[in-house]
Amino acid sequence: MEFILKFFVEGWNSLTDSFVLKAILSGAAAVAIWLIGIKHVQILGVFILLVFIDLFTKWAAIAYQMLIDEYGYDKDQIAVWEKYRAIPLAFEKGLISSRYMRKGFVFKVLTYIAATMAAVLFDEMSGQRQFAVSLVWLYLGSCEFLSIMENLRDGGNAMLGKFLDLIRTKIENKVKL
Template structure:
């Protein structure tokens, strides 16, 4: 019986020690879980993943070019893993740096947030149900998608070049350019 009583006393002391701190942290955690459950925040997470994939494929394309230009590799014989393994070398040679990227990671995410906020306000003003928000998400997501495909093409994936040509042809046929 003493063991059970000691356990209950220890549990009570553990629960009440730093009670205010535990209450604050649990409130922050509850707020974070609620925010993560919001659709706009979830889509932001997906967009951030697209940006990471875009950066990784851009770095691989730069490393691929470095392997050809500086180390004399035959483009036909470069394995996919070699491009990704060469990324740290490209960083050391300062071929990969934020100043060479069209837009940095933070800039892309801030653009997403600003455009989404403006679209939410537009939808509120116009009484539309996620019309502008859907357009913004479609544009930003498709821009990242196309950038990833271009990076894969520039990284030596010939089939992505053919796929991009097909997409360009389809778009030109739709808008009659």
């Protein structure tokens, strides 16, 4: 119980450091983005949300595996809430590293920005309207979606394994791998 309290206290402290500045800047940025109506930045917000969901489901999958490997849980008997409740314990045991996850988050967001900028330039150069940008968004969004589905499968949702097999088969049939 102590590790859960410690986890929440550290999270709270991290959130509240320079809270006023963070709140003012994020509020100003949110208002500016929606008032200006820059679709590229709005989609970046959606992509960031997908990355957060991806990280959270990855943490749950790691915690699920920890419950099986280290605590001897029967994988068919683990309740959904138990793997989420075990995330702070997985952090404490060092199975989840916020530094590693933070690097992955920053890399994904920078990749999104660079790919979107290149696509905008390509569309401008070619005279196409949102052709390359749509492809970039579709590819990056699909990668995050599939990663979330894989994390959910690895976190004990066996039904998603069948879904991912179906997708893999469809892709292999199209590409003829």
